[in-house]
Each structure stands twice: as structure tokens, then as C-alpha cells.
Amino acid sequence: MTVAEASVQTRSRAFPRLVRSIARSPTACVGFGLIFLHVLLALAAPLLSPYDPIANDAMATLSNPTGAHPLGTDALGRDILSRTLYGGQYALVVSLVATTLAVLLGSIIAGIAAFKGGIVDDVITRVLDSVLAVPAILALLVVITIFGSGPQIIILAVVIVFTGGVTRIVRAAVMDVLPNDYITAARARGEGMFSILVREVFPNVLDIILVEFAMRASWVMLLISSLSFLGFGANPPTPDWGLMVAENRNLLSIAPWATLAPIVALATLIVGLNLAADGLSKSLGVDRMKDVLG
Amino acid sequence: MRAAWSIFTVLLSTVLVFTAIQSLPGDTASRILGQNATPEAVATVRLQLGLDEPALSRFLSWLGGAAHGDFGTSLVSGRSVGEEVGGALVNTLLLASITIAIGVTIALVLGMVSGLMRDKKPDVIISTLALIGMSIPEFVVATLLVLVFSIYIPLFPAVVLAGQEATIAELLPSVWLPAAALICVLSAYVIRMMRTSVIDVAESEYVRTAVLKGNSTARIVFKHVLPSAMPPTLNVIAMNIAWLIGGVVVVESIFNYPGIGTLMIRSVQTQDLPTILLITVLSAFTFVICNLLADLGAFMLNPRLRYPRSAV
Numbered sequence: 237m238t239v240a241e242a243s244v245q246t247r248s249r250a251f252p253r254l255v256r257s258i259a260r261s262p263t264a265c266v267g268f269g270l271i272f273l274h275v276l277l278a279l280a281a282p283l284l285s286p287y288d289p290i291a292n293d294a295m296a297t298l299s300n301p302t303g304a305h306p307l308g309t310d311a312l313g314r315d316i317l318s319r320t321l322y323g324g325q326y327a328l329v330v331s332l333v334a335t336t337l338a339v340l341l342g343s344i345i346a347g348i349a350a351f352k353g354g355i356v357d358d359v360i361t362r363v364l365d366s367v368l369a370v371p372a373i374l375a376l377l378v379v380i381t382i383f384g385s386g387p388q389i390i391i392l393a394v395v396i397v398f399t400g401g402v403t404r405i406v407r408a409a410v411m412d413v414l415p416n417d418y419i420t421a422a423r424a425r426g427e428g429m430f431s432i433l434v435r436e437v438f439p440n441v442l443d444i445i446l447v448e449f450a451m452r453a454s455w456v457m458l459l460i461s462s463l464s465f466l467g468f469g470a471n472p473p474t475p476d477w478g479l480m481v482a483e484n485r486n487l488l489s490i491a492p493w494a495t496l497a498p499i500v501a502l503a504t505l506i507v508g509l510n511l512a513a514d515g516l517s518k519s520l521g522v523d524r525m526k527d528v529l530g
Numbered sequence: 531m532r533a534a535w536s537i538f539t540v541l542l543s544t545v546l547v548f549t550a551i552q553s554l555p556g557d558t559a560s561r562i563l564g565q566n567a568t569p570e571a572v573a574t575v576r577l578q579l580g581l582d583e584p585a586l587s588r589f590l591s592w593l594g595g596a597a598h599g600d601f602g603t604s605l606v607s608g609r610s611v612g613e614e615v616g617g618a619l620v621n622t623l624l625l626a627s628i629t630i631a632i633g634v635t636i637a638l639v640l641g642m643v644s645g646l647m648r649d650k651k652p653d654v655i656i657s658t659l660a661l662i663g664m665s666i667p668e669f670v671v672a673t674l675l676v677l678v679f680s681i682y683i684p685l686f687p688a689v690v691l692a693g694q695e696a697t698i699a700e701l702l703p704s705v706w707l708p709a710a711a712l713i714c715v716l717s718a719y720v721i722r723m724m725r726t727s728v729i730d731v732a733e734s735e736y737v738r739t740a741v742l743k744g745n746s747t748a749r750i751v752f753k754h755v756l757p758s759a760m761p762p763t764l765n766v767i768a769m770n771i772a773w774l775i776g777g778v779v780v781v782e783s784i785f786n787y788p789g790i791g792t793l794m795i796r797s798v799q800t801q802d803l804p805t806i807l808l809i810t811v812l813s814a815f816t817f818v819i820c821n822l823l824a825d826l827g828a829f830m831l832n833p834r835l836r837y838p839r840s841a842v
Contacts, residue, residue, distance in 0.1 A: 370810060370814060373780070374779075374806075374809065374810065379550070381798050465667070466779075478669070481669060481673060485676075489677075495677075499670050502670065507662065507665040509665075510665050
């Protein structure tokens with residue numbers, strides 16, 4: 237826990253330290269660069285796109301890449317470049333919000349479980365273990381069938397599925413921090429559970445939570461695009477990468493770019509997320525595998 | 531003690547799914563009969579299916595039946611759920627065993643090579659490929675495989691035409707593409723874990739001692755590195771196998787493969803509670819068994835764990 241102890245002394249300078257450690261790692265730089273590029277493209281999509289992403293053009297269906305349509309058009313004559321540029325918005329927003337909520341909720345539950353210990357801890361751990369034992373896709377499909385398939389529902393479903401895993405890892409980290417003297421001192425001062433968790437515990441497991449966030453974000457991204465692909469995520473005609481692959485994959489041999497463009501976009505974003513998570517865990521000294529396996 | 535907790539975990543996840551599906555909107559009886567059904571007919575079917583009883587007593591009677599191997603009848607097809615899920619399970623097991631046999635072997639070898647040749651060319655190539663494999667969703671891998679091996683080079687069928695009743699011989703030609711898609715995803719994680727633990731072990735003092743004693747490379751790798759590098763990897767493999775049995779949904783549905791995943795999507799769409807419940811029990815059970823097996827494997831590879839006190 238040398239990293240955690242170091243971070244408590246320099247808490248006020250934690251953010252610049254984090255930026256510096258990311259800048260030192262080439263992996264993390266490439267990763268964050270890719271993510272930044274994707275966020276930028278998604279935000280600037282209305283300025284960059286040559287066409288309206290949902291406008292049909294019956295005169296130019298399934299066209300090959302031309303000057304007018306740099307990546308060609310799909311079966312409804314929609315411009316592939318525009319759809320690909322817009323396609324990141326849904327997945328980015330939904331997975332960002334869902335991951336943030338899951339990590340926040342998971343950390344809070346983990347903090348309470350580890351702090352209270354005893355029967356509270358046992359009950360929380362057992363219930364979350366049983367949630368983990370249900371396959372993620374089945375759980376997601378059940379939640380979506382119950383509540384319908386809006387973005388809010390997808391977010392709820394992801395939170396239900398991923399909170400358990402986050403809790404498991406953060407709980408182990410909190411358990412490591414709790415025996416420290418400064419926690420005992422805080423208890424002796426008569427601080428309450430929430431004040432101890434917020435002021436003493438969480439700042440010292442922040443590195444683990446950050447790595448957890450980056451790691452989960454890439455999984456959530458994968459899952460959400462898979463859901464869209466299966467027809468449970470974004471609804472047509474929303475431009476979304478998973479949905480675009482599903483719509484166009486039967487026409488692969490005629491208009492390959494309609495399928496390949498969203499695939500390339502999705503893959504680069506998730507490679508970026510994974511590289512960022514890798515780089516972050518290395519520069520923060522968090523060995524995630526060891527945390528998982530105890 | 532561990533086994534008792536495992537059974538409890540399986541039971542609890544069944545309860546969770548049962549409760550969740552209970553709260554589904556829509557009525558199974560009216561769905562079976564279609565839109566033109568008379569209220570009387572709907573009431574009769576509800577009575578036949580026991581849908582009017584309170585949820586708790588239905589759950590208990592289901593549990594009682596399950597203890598005797600009777601998992602109820604499918605609300606949609608009217609066939610026995612055990613039969614229907616069993617058929618799909620055999621197909622998924624075929625897919626899964628091919629995936630595991632090939633995928634784990636490839637992954638262990640690649641992971642070891644990568645770890646032993648850290649930062650050299652083979653390691654860079656393997657690690658990059660593993661990262662890409664981790665970052666590409668299964669549906670993308672599957673789509674690309676179809677593009678290359680069904681359209682450009684027509685070697686394998688793009689979809690499985692055989693239905694739920696297909697024999698293994700009928701399925702065998704079409705199992706390879708779905709298996710390849712799953713192998714890409716499965717091996718990526720195993721390669722990364724194997725690489726990390728091989729590197730950890732190779733830096734340890736006893737391996738350095740073995741090197742300094744002048745042992746042959748093969749002896750060092752098989753006697754010293756492998757046994758210590760395996761247990762954490764076993765854990766990742768176990769988690770991946772559990773995921774494979776429960777969650778091959780995407781790949782199966784792309785290839786229309788008649789396994790558990792396809793059945794799962796269909797029964798969620800039709801709210802076929804008994805089928806969903808059995809699939810849940812099966813996947814929770816697999817999850818628990820895989821974890822137990824991984825622990826057992828770790829015990830066999832690490833004698834110290836057999837005597838917990840001396841390990842500390």
C-alpha cells in the first residue's frame with residue numbers, strides 16, 4: 237500500500253500527479269489520445285458530417301465510395317460517413333453514464349460492506365455473488381424485457397449487472413486500507429462511517445477505482461454495442477455502430493464499407509479504452525489481476 | 531462448507547430471476563392464445579398453467595419438481611423444458627468443448643511464449659493481437675469471419691440451417707466458424723493472464739536459482755515456471771468457461787446455432803418462465819462449478835494450499 241500512503245500525503249496534488257504519470261506512459265497516451273479523438277469526433281459530428289445521418293436518398297442506394305459519398309451509402313441511401321461520425325454518440329453517452337453510476341454505486345456498497353463487516357458484509361457479498369452467477373446477457377435481456385428498451389433502461393440494466401463486480405474489487409481494496417492507523421484515529425475522533433469513508437478511505441483507493449472505471453468502460457462499451465447489434469439497444473434509424481453492423485452485414489459483399497466503417501470506429505475506441513486502462517493501472521501501480529483473484 | 535454456499539448461490543440467483551420475470555408486464559396465457567382469444571379461454575389456460583396461484587407457491591412447486599428432475603413444461607411449445615433445454619445444451623456443449631479445447635491450448639502456448647520472450651518481437655505481436663481480440667466485440671469477429679470464410683473463400687456455411695433436433699454429425703460442419711469467433715475472444719483474456727503470471731514467476735528468485743544452477747530451458751519452464759504460473763490462469767479460464775456456457779448468446783444468434791444462447795433469447799422474448807429458470811439454474815451452476823474446479827486445480831498445483839496453516 238505504498239502508493240496509497242504516498243497519495244494521502246500529496247492528496248492536494250493528486251490530479252497533476254495523475255496527469256504526469258499518464259504522460260510518462262506511452263500506452264496510456266495512445267489510449268487517452270484515441271478516446272479524446274472519438275469524443276471530439278462525436279461532439280463535432282454535426283459540423284463534420286456531409287449529410288443528415290438519417291436522410292434517405294433513394295437515387296443513391298448502396299453506392300460505392302465516391303466523391304459525393306466518401307464511404308458510400310447503405311441500402312436506404314444513407315451516407316455511411318455521416319452515420320459513422322454520429323454513430324459514437326449513443327454508445328459514448330450511454331456507456332459513460334452507465335459506467336459512472338455502476339462504479340459509484342459499487343464503491344459505496346463496497347465501502348459500507350467493508351466498514352460494517354460481520355453480517356452486513358456477508359449478506360451483501362452473498363447477494364452480489366448470486367447476481368454475478370446469472371449470465372450478464374440474460375440479466376440484461378430480462379431487465380430490458382421488463383422495462384422496455386430506452387437508453388435509461390439500458391443504463392439501469394448495466395448498473396445492475398456491473399455493480400457486483402465493482403463492489404467485489406473495491407471491497408478488497410477498502411479492506412486493505414481499513415486497518416491503517418489514520419482510520420483508527422478517525423474512529424477515535426468519533427467520525428461517522430460516511431465521513432470516514434469519504435474523507436479517509438476513498439481518497440486512498442482512488443487509484444483502484446480509476447483503473448476499475450477504465451476497465452469497466454471498455455466492457456460496457458462492448459456490451460452496449462452487442463445489445464444494439466441484437467436489436468435491444470439503439471432503435472432504428474438512430475445512427476449507432478452496433479446497429480449499423482446489424483443492418484448492413486447481409487450486404488457485406490456489395491457494400492463492404494457500410495459494415496467495415498462502424499467496425500473500425502468501434503474497435504479503435506475500445507482499443508483506446510483498453511490501452512488507457514492498461515497504462516493507468518501500470519502508472520498507478522495497481523495490479524488488477526491480483527485484486528480480482530485476491 | 532464451500533459446497534453449501536455454492537448451492538445457496540445457485541438458489542438465490544434462481545429466486546432473483548424468478549422474481550424479475552414475475553414482474554414482466556403482459557400475460558403469458560393471452561400470448562399463447564393470440565389476440566382473438568375469449569376471456570374464458572384465457573382463464574382456462576391460466577388455470578391449466580397454474581398462473582393464478584400466488585408466486586411463492588408456484589416457485590415452491592417448481593422447486594419441488596426440480597428436485598425430482600421435472601422442470602415443468604415450456605409455456606410456449608408445450609414440450610418438457612428438461613428435454614428442450616437438454617437438446618440445446620448438448621449443441622452448446624459441442625460448440626463449447628471445441629472452443630475450450632482449441633482456444634485454451636492456443637492461449638496457454640501463446641501466453642507462455644509471450645511471457646518468456648518479454649518485450650521481444652513475438653511478445654509484441656502476440657500482445658497486440660490479444661489486445662485487439664479483447665477490444666473487438668464477438669459480433670464483429672463473427673461478421674468478419676463470415677466475410678472471409680463464407681463469402682470470399684466459401685469454406686464454411688454462414689448460418690446453421692439445421693434446427694434444434696439436428697444431430698451432432700449434422701452440426702459438425704457448421705460449428706467451426708462460431709467456434710473460431712469464440713476462440714478469438716476467449717483466448718485474448720487467457721493469453722494476457724498467462725503472460726502476466728509467467729513474467730511474475732520468471733522474475734522470482736527460485737527460477738533465477740534454477741537458471742544459475744544450469745538447468746535446461748525445458749526443465750526450468752516445465753518444472754519451475756509452469757506449475758506456479760498456472761493457478762491464476764486457471765481462474766481466468768474457469769471464469770471464461772462459465773461465460774462461454776451462459777453467454778454465447780451473440781455468437782449463437784448470428785450463426786443461428788441451435789444452442790442455449792438462441793433458446794435464451796427466444797424464451798426471454800416469449801416470457802417462457804420455466805425455460806428461462808432452467809437456463810438460469812444451469813448457468814449459475816456452471817459458474818459455481820467452474821469456480822470450484824479452478825480452486826481444486828490450484829490445490830493440485832500448489833501443495834502448500836492443501837494445508838492452509840503452513841501456507842501463512
